């Protein structure tokens with residue numbers, strides 16, 4: 001079929017005769033310069049391994065204290081959740097929900113979805129929700145803001161450094177590891193490859 | 208070479224927004240692979256972006272006028288606006304951090320709203336040329352928006368850490384909610400803008 005070789009640029013809608021770039025190469029749209037495809041080595045296996053690691057890191061990163069302060073002789077530890085609950089206690093529930101979603105729920109969903117998708121593709125199992133999972137993953141990506149949260153921690157620590165004694169918790173190490181894992185997940189996940197594999201599984205299922 | 212436009216939609220093809228599959232526009236209304244509704248362009252893209260842009264512009268005023276947080280020390284409250292917080296940082300010799308907050312919470316939202324307004328004008332007035340540059344501006348706007356959440360996260364951390372009742376306490380102010388709404392609105396505005404509109408009115412390739 002002729003149409004299979006055609007592709008359209010997502011940002012300028014130019015019709016392109018899609019060639020398959022090699023691993024390490026990048027395919028750009030000739031008209032608008034948009035990055036079309038950047039294949040990565042063993043994308044499915046790596047995504048599976050990274051999301052498993054991320055799943056384990058989710059627990060210490062969410063449960064252990066990130067930073068603690070000693071203010072007027074009183075110790076206070078801060079976890080991801082305590083930031084949310086403190087806002088809630090001050091009746092800023094809209095902010096509390098937003099912080100909860102972008103720093104806890106969406107990063108966790110991201111990792112669980114990556115695990116589900118790459119697991120199914122790795123073991124070549126079909127699941128009817130597979131396309132939906134990948135769609136959600138694509139849409140949720142920008143609402144998981146671990147890296148922005150890290151900057152928030154840095155600025156908060158700088159602000160507090162003059163008035164209180166700071167100490168960093170074990171949770172912060174887990175949090176930074178989780179941040180690195182999510183970053184690697186995002187750069188490793190080969191979207192066109194994943195969609196191709198899902199289409200193939202879909203096809204096999206229907207036969 | 209004028210009036211040649213090789214866009215998929217002119218050839219009767221629609222690229223699925225989510226999975227990238229090309230389908231014949233006349234034959235299908237739903238994507239054969241992922242099952243989502245097919246649209247040639249994001250429906251009502253300009254109206255949605257404009258509405259969200261006006262909303263975020265309106266909220267940007269209270270976000271900067273009202274205190275974003277109040278620091279209480281021994282019962283005496285000290286309200287901080289966004290700009291006040293930056294000046295306080297700069298005064299305590301934290302200039303790089305102050306610059307970081309200045310970029311994330313003042314420059315990024317302002318430039319983002321300006322950029323979105325210009326993108327809407329470009330499409331609406333059917334300006335010609337430089338479509339590649341405008342697509343690049345769109346890409347930057349899409350990428351940079353989430354970094355404005357920096358202030359919100361910082362406040363949530365301060366609120367949870369500094370909590371000694373009347374002795375020392377940080378209380379989030381009403382501007383924080385307004386500012387968070389600005390960030391969320393501009394992120395949705397950038398998402399509902401369809402960059403392919405920039406190319407649809409171009410007369411030449």
Ligand SMILES: [Zn+2]
Pocket residue numbers: 009010011012013014029030031032033034
């Ligand atoms: Zn393009």
Ligand SMILES: [Zn+2]
Pocket residue numbers: 223224225226227228238239240241242243
């Ligand atoms: Zn689709």
